Amino acid sequence: MGPVRVLLVAPEAFPLVKVGGLADVVGALPKALRPLGVEAAVLLPWHRGLPARGVGEVAYRFAGREVRASLGERVEGGVRFLLLGVEGFDRERVYGYPDDAERYLRFTLGAAEVALGFDLVHAHDWTAALLALAAKVPAVYTIHNLAHQGLVEPALFFHWTGLPWSLFHMEALEFHGRVNLMKAGIVFARAVTTVSPSYAEEIKTPEFGMGLEGVLRRHAGKLFGILNGLDLEAFDPAQDPHLPAPYSREDPSGKARAKEALWGRTGLAAPLLAYVGRLDPQKGLDLVLEALPHFLELGFRLLVLGVGEEGLARPFREAEAAHPGRVRFVEAYDETLARLVYAGADALLVPSRFEPCGLVQMIAQRYGTPPVARAVGGLRDTVEDGKTGVLFRSYHPEGLLYGVLRLFRLGAEGLGLAGMGRDFSWRRSAPRYLEAYRWALGQGAGPQG
Numbered sequence: 001m002g003p004v005r006v007l008l009v010a011p012e013a014f015p016l017v018k019v020g021g022l023a024d025v026v027g028a029l030p031k032a033l034r035p036l037g038v039e040a041a042v043l044l045p046w047h048r049g050l051p052a053r054g055v056g057e058v059a060y061r062f063a064g065r066e067v068r069a070s071l072g073e074r075v076e077g078g079v080r081f082l083l084l085g086v087e088g089f090d091r092e093r094v095y096g097y098p099d100d101a102e103r104y105l106r107f108t109l110g111a112a113e114v115a116l117g118f119d120l121v122h123a124h125d126w127t128a129a130l131l132a133l134a135a136k137v138p139a140v141y142t143i144h145n146l147a148h149q150g151l152v153e154p155a156l157f158f159h160w161t162g163l164p165w166s167l168f169h170m171e172a173l174e175f176h177g178r179v180n181l182m183k184a185g186i187v188f189a190r191a192v193t194t195v196s197p198s199y200a201e202e203i204k205t206p207e208f209g210m211g212l213e214g215v216l217r218r219h220a221g222k223l224f225g226i227l228n229g230l231d232l233e234a235f236d237p238a239q240d241p242h243l244p245a246p247y248s249r250e251d252p253s254g255k256a257r258a259k260e261a262l263w264g265r266t267g268l269a270a271p272l273l274a275y276v277g278r279l280d281p282q283k284g285l286d287l288v289l290e291a292l293p294h295f296l297e298l299g300f301r302l303l304v305l306g307v308g309e310e311g312l313a314r315p316f317r318e319a320e321a322a323h324p325g326r327v328r329f330v331e332a333y334d335e336t337l338a339r340l341v342y343a344g345a346d347a348l349l350v351p352s353r354f355e356p357c358g359l360v361q362m363i364a365q366r367y368g369t370p371p372v373a374r375a376v377g378g379l380r381d382t383v384e385d386g387k388t389g390v391l392f393r394s395y396h397p398e399g400l401l402y403g404v405l406r407l408f409r410l411g412a413e414g415l416g417l418a419g420m421g422r423d424f425s426w427r428r429s430a431p432r433y434l435e436a437y438r439w440a441l442g443q444g445a446g447p448q449g
């Protein structure tokens with residue numbers, strides 16, 4: 001058999017454009033698949049400011065007319081990135097505009113044309129989900145986060161896409177009177193994957209299914225739970241240019257330098273609890289806020305690094321103002337500071353309400369910092385409770401508080417060192433994507449092997 005040629009389609013991919021973990025995964029997967037005989041290219045919208053070489057044009061239909069989009073190409077770290085210049089992407093941000101559904105549908109319909117040159121298309125999250133229906137090659141669809149589904153008014157959707165209204169029913173696109181793009185991905189893809197085995201189980205229940213649990217149960221026969229890996233070269237304390245000194249499990253002495261650098265940059269000191277990530281209701285930051293007075297009473301310092309919802313940013317701004325030198329809120333996307341946190345904090349807080357996989361807890365373990373995480377989704381699959389970190393169950397500030405206390409009772413430093421020995425490489429997960437691809441191409445065994 002020749003190589004499988006796959007087009008990964010996503011809104012973001014590291015190192016070109018990154019908002020969160022989706023970009024890490026889409027950027028790393030092509031490299032992990034190459035040794036397995038998969039030639040993967042990544043197609044992104046041509047977001048503002050991305051330099052690339054023009055390689056042609058793509059014609060697609062939108063709202064009953066033929067439109068053209070320029071196609072760019074750029075190779076980065078050995079990965080071939082294609083950029084599609086459809087209307088609506090010459091903007092500051094990747095998401096968060098009122099016309100997101102419209103511009104990503106344009107992108108998806110253009111992507112369907114680009115996919116014709118490949119054996120298979122691998123669509124990521126709601127923004128690319130319609131490829132499962134619109135692409136003329138088989139599609140694999142990955143759910144990174146069920147919270148964002150892409151809901152569209154049906155009249156607009158059918159006008160834009162030219163798809164038949166006969167698809168507007170409960171077993172296809174309809175969801176409470178609207179079109180649900182995530183649902184389209186689940187229903188029409190040949191294989192559906194999600195980013196951890198635990199999340200694959202959880203989303204079949206009302207607690208985590210976000211209204212799609214029934215659909216997911218009906219399509220469970222093609223659902224694969226594949227744990228995300230980490231790009232071990234991109235995240236390596238032994239060769240991380242963001243750190244003041246390299247270190248490893250064998251010689252962790254450089255870690256002390258990272259701690260000093262982190263304290264120097266933030267004005268904080270040990271014992272330092274930290275959070276890195278998007279400010280989103282998913283992440284359980286309300287628990288951090290509620291537990292904060294107790295943390296401060298116990299002598300802990302808190303650092304929060306993240307951007308996102310104003311409703312979550314404001315209370316952290318206020319907490320910083322009220323507790324100078326003890327609470328810091330850095331409202332920025334800052335790669336260097338993030339690396340200093342993974343290396344220099346005493347514990348990383350990951351109290352998520354739900355977590356499809358989560359990369360921050362894996363990065364922290366690789367950098368020798370133990371996570372205190374809620375026992376959900378991929379957190380459950382990647383933190384060894386009492387060995388490399390602490391897991392807590394109840395979604396309650398006391399759950400988090402006792403988790404932190406338990407970590408320090410067990411010895412945060414020792415657990416951190418143990419975490420450095422864990423293997424989070426893509427080596428274990430990449431072959432499972434190949435299985436999903438083969439299954440979608442009608443060549444192999446299904447999710448249960």
Ligand SMILES: Nc1ncnc2c1ncn2[C@@H]1O[C@H](COP(=O)(O)OP(=O)(O)O[C@H]2O[C@H](CO)[C@@H](O)[C@H](O)[C@H]2O)[C@@H](O)[C@H]1O
Pocket residue numbers: 019020021022024025144145195228276277278305306307332333334335338355356357358359360361378
């Ligand atoms: N302010 C900031 N400065 C610097 N770096 C920052 C940052 N905010 C976030 N990051 C970085 O963004 C990434 C976050 O990835 P996660 O997977 O932990 O969560 P996210 O919810 O974004 O991803 C979603 O998709 C991924 C991929 O499948 C799933 O693992 C996850 O569960 C799901 O919610 C990490 O690389 C982190 O370092």
